Amino acid sequence: xxxxxxxxxxxxxxxxxxxxxxxxxxxxxxxxxxxxxxxxxxxxxxxxxxxxxxxxxxxxxxxxxxxxxxxxxxxxxxxxxxxxxxxxxxxxxxxxxxxxxxxxxxxxxxxxxxxxxxxxxxxxxxxxxxxxxxxxxxxxxxxxxxxxxxxxxxxxxxxxxxxxxxxxxxxxxxxxxxxxxxxxxxxxxxxxxxxxxxxxxxxxxxxxxxxxxxxxxxxxxxxxxxxxxxxxxxxxxxxxxxxxxxxxxxxxxxxxxxxxxxxxxxxxxxxxxxxxxxxxxxxxxxxxxxxxxxxxxxxxxxxxxxxxxxxxxxxxxxxxxxxxxxxxxxxxxxxxxxxxxxxxxxxxxxxxxxxxxxxxxxxxxxxxxxxxxxxxxxxxxxxxxxxxxx
Amino acid sequence: xxxxxxxxxxxxxxxxxxxxxxxxxxxxxxxxxxxxxxxxxxxxxxxxxxxxxxxxxxxxxxxxxxxxxxxxxxxxxxxxxxxxxxxxxxxxxxxxxxxxxxxxxxxxxxxxxxxxxxxxxxxxxxxxxxxxxxxxxxxxxxxxxxxxxxxxxxxxxxxxxxxxxxxxxxxxxxxxxxxxxxxxxxxxxxxxxxxxxxxxxxxxxxxxxxxxxxxxxxxxxxxxxxxxxxxxxxxxxxxxxxxxxxxxxxxxxxxxxxxxxxxxxxxxxxxxxxxxxxxxxxxxxxxxxxxxxxxxxxxxxxxxxxxxxxxxxxxxxxxxxxxxxxxxxxxxxxxxxxxxxxxxxxxxxxxxxxxxxxxxxxxxxxxxxxxxxxxxxxxxxxxxxxxxxx
Numbered sequence: 001x002x003x004x005x006x007x008x009x010x011x012x013x014x015x016x017x018x019x020x021x022x023x024x025x026x027x028x029x030x031x032x033x034x035x036x037x038x039x040x041x042x043x044x045x046x047x048x049x050x051x052x053x054x055x056x057x058x059x060x061x062x063x064x065x066x067x068x069x070x071x072x073x074x075x076x077x078x079x080x081x082x083x084x085x086x087x088x089x090x091x092x093x094x095x096x097x098x099x100x101x102x103x104x105x106x107x108x109x110x111x112x113x114x115x116x117x118x119x120x121x122x123x124x125x126x127x128x129x130x131x132x133x134x135x136x137x138x139x140x141x142x143x144x145x146x147x148x149x150x151x152x153x154x155x156x157x158x159x160x161x162x163x164x165x166x167x168x169x170x171x172x173x174x175x176x177x178x179x180x181x182x183x184x185x186x187x188x189x190x191x192x193x194x195x196x197x198x199x200x201x202x203x204x205x206x207x208x209x210x211x212x213x214x215x216x217x218x219x220x221x222x223x224x225x226x227x228x229x230x231x232x233x234x235x236x237x238x239x240x241x242x243x244x245x246x247x248x249x250x251x252x253x254x255x256x257x258x259x260x261x262x263x264x265x266x267x268x269x270x271x272x273x274x275x276x277x278x279x280x281x282x283x284x285x286x287x288x289x290x291x292x293x294x295x296x297x298x299x300x301x302x303x304x305x306x307x308x309x310x311x312x313x314x315x316x317x318x319x320x321x322x323x324x325x326x327x328x329x330x331x332x333x334x335x336x337x338x339x340x341x342x343x344x345x346x347x348x349x350x351x352x353x354x355x356x357x358x359x360x361x362x363x364x365x366x367x368x369x370x371x372x373x374x375x376x377x378x379x380x381x382x383x384x385x386x387x388x389x390x
Numbered sequence: 391x392x393x394x395x396x397x398x399x400x401x402x403x404x405x406x407x408x409x410x411x412x413x414x415x416x417x418x419x420x421x422x423x424x425x426x427x428x429x430x431x432x433x434x435x436x437x438x439x440x441x442x443x444x445x446x447x448x449x450x451x452x453x454x455x456x457x458x459x460x461x462x463x464x465x466x467x468x469x470x471x472x473x474x475x476x477x478x479x480x481x482x483x484x485x486x487x488x489x490x491x492x493x494x495x496x497x498x499x500x501x502x503x504x505x506x507x508x509x510x511x512x513x514x515x516x517x518x519x520x521x522x523x524x525x526x527x528x529x530x531x532x533x534x535x536x537x538x539x540x541x542x543x544x545x546x547x548x549x550x551x552x553x554x555x556x557x558x559x560x561x562x563x564x565x566x567x568x569x570x571x572x573x574x575x576x577x578x579x580x581x582x583x584x585x586x587x588x589x590x591x592x593x594x595x596x597x598x599x600x601x602x603x604x605x606x607x608x609x610x611x612x613x614x615x616x617x618x619x620x621x622x623x624x625x626x627x628x629x630x631x632x633x634x635x636x637x638x639x640x641x642x643x644x645x646x647x648x649x650x651x652x653x654x655x656x657x658x659x660x661x662x663x664x665x666x667x668x669x670x671x672x673x674x675x676x677x678x679x680x681x682x683x684x685x686x687x688x689x690x691x692x693x694x695x696x697x698x699x700x701x702x703x704x705x706x707x708x709x710x711x712x713x714x715x716x717x718x719x720x721x722x723x724x725x726x727x728x729x730x731x732x733x734x735x736x737x738x739x740x741x742x743x744x745x746x747x748x749x750x751x752x753x754x755x756x757x758x759x760x761x762x763x764x765x766x767x768x769x770x771x772x773x774x775x776x777x778x779x780x
């Protein structure tokens with residue numbers, strides 16, 4: 001155990017796609033040239049293609065939170081009433097942003113580990129007057145819980161409100177029929193399923209949402225979606241673009257297109273399912289068993305053990321970086337990610353490491369038993385399919 | 391199983407050290423400058439330090455075979471009698487090079503999977519007249535067999551012959567006391583324990599070997615060790631150096647020095663031992679059980695199965711690149727590497743993958759049982775040590 005490779009296995013930043021990383025070296029390029037415009041146009045077109053939408057897709061030099069703010073500041077006016085679904089740290093962030101910009105927030109809160117039901121959203125839309133927008137996380141990264149954005153979208157679609165989905169970890173880990181389900185704004189980030197470093201956010205904007213932009217009166221300057229749309233049509237960004245990240249994203253999108261967005265989602269779903277099987281085999285409890293996200297699996301530490309010890313020993317024993325709980329969940333849960341550039345060999349190792357860490361800390365498990373659960377998950381899909389094909 | 395990361399897990403090229411890979415980007419440097427001379431001097435000094443020798447250490451722009459040829463063409467004259475130990479493809483290469491340069495080869499051959507005993511070398515040195523050199527592999531990469539270079543060195547030291555050790559995969563995987571054991575020439579390559587891409591070879595040369603260089607009459611031009619030594623003293627290479635690789639090597643040597651060469655060796659030894667435990671647990675047979683190398687473990691495919699299927703399925707199922715047998719061993723054995731930038735998580739995954747591949751091909755094994763053997767190997771060393779420390 002002298003050599004310990006640093007393996008970044010968190011729910012963002014995620015493992016980097018090598019060819020995307022290498023492409024960053026080509027960033028001795030000026031952004032106001034036809035060479036760059038060609039790349040920028042291709043990136044926006046590819047994003048639109050993998051997101052599977054006819055809506056406009058724009059990119060911003062920002063982390064995902066910047067695009068969250070942009071969707072508030074560009075589409076609403078002071079005092080607008082909005083519904084915020086909150087079941088974790090990122091739901092709370094929606095509420096914080098909305099309040100910072102003076103919106104009138106109707107908070108639909110759920111405790112950590114659960115998700116806000118689509119029925120609650122539908123009910124609130126009926127009982128509350130003048131709701132202009134509904135905000136939610138597709139996947140709540142802090143708790144590993146997924147929201148039923150399809151059913152929520154159907155409820156919002158019938159109203160005059162727009163539906164804004166933080167799909168920063170949802171994109172590439174859950175099916176999202178943006179146009180069919182009425183997802184007016186869908187937000188993504190570069191450092192998630194897109195397999196490149198942080199620094200770029202992007203969002204799709206429906207015609208209904210653009211209508212809101214026409215009347216929105218909140219102050220804005222850097223995040224100006226209308227300006228961004230106008231410039232994007234000319235292959236330009238409003239401000240200096242993050243060229244290295246865009247070059248990386250261009251490569252990553254080639255990979256995702258070749259793989260297929262549906263396969264990227266299926267990959268995350270299989271790994272998430274295998275992880276749930278493995279940790280429950282090891283006697284651990286899932287934190288969000290009722291609404292598990294495929295982007296990240298949150299697992300409760302054994303009774304009497306701080307989850308920080310697990311996170312720390314992943315690093316100290318093996319070099320692996322996994323995520324602790326966030327906020328009040330710190331020390332309670334640890335999180336194993338599946339979004340983006342993750343594969344079965346990653347998971348074999350992550351579970352083998354977990355077995356050792358538990359055993360080393362007075363929670364002995366049968367070595368190999370969790371790994372076997374992952375192998376069985378692989379076999380059920382892959383080997384069964386091969387047997388059927390013979 | 392849609393995402394399959396390419397993991398290069400062969401006994402050379404080996405997995406790349408990220409910081410060494412990134413350092414290659416700094417190669418917009420000219421080699422006849424003081425900036426470069428500083429780097430070149432540091433690399434040669436660091437190589438000498440990690441090899442643990444007071445002998446001269448030189449670098450060549452070549453693969454390991456180039457340094458093997460250099461040790462022949464620079465130290466011998468036509469018709470010189472030499473002993474070549476051969477127990478695999480690389481032993482055969484020594485014989486081929488020696489014969490290509492018109493040396494008189496006394497071949498001490500062993501069948502693949504075994505090693506030439508030091509006693510045979512000692513005996514040959516007694517019975518054969520005028521032996522000028524003895525050639526051997528420290529680790530015979532093609533079969534995963536190690537030679538007892540310590541005992542051989544002791545035998546050669548008593549004679550007028552010089553001892554030339556191909557340690558291309560031996561360096562960093564087996565203890566090598568170059569000065570103490572009388573290893574006159576020790577050859578290494580960049581793409582092995584040094585964790586960088588192929589293209590650089592290096593060798594240490596003892597005073598006894600330099601004496602041979604004074605009288606050696608074989609033709610040479612590109613590989614001129616005396617010229618190289620003279621230039622190295624000025625921080626220069628005789629011909630254009632591979633700057634990108636030297637920048638990478640400078641970073642890799644920093645890593646190896648910080649880790650400690652003894653720890654690098656111990657790391658390979660632990661992984662090799664754990665691999666042997668895992669594959670035998672799975673009912674497989676080791677190819678070189680009597681003299682296992684820690685650089686690579688050669689494993690026989692199950693009876694009735696082509697080892698090429700195993701190699702192919704590692705790639706097709708999981709993206710992992712492991713090695714088939716070479717030459718006549720192709721199809722018979724597969725090889726799991728441990729040299730250089732390998733760690734326990736790599737091995738957890740490699741064995742979990744093997745379990746699936748065997749099961750998928752009609753050789754069912756208990757999922758997780760081989761992984762558990764690796765985990766037990768980790769626990770025996772790490773957990774036992776921690777328990778003792780409490």
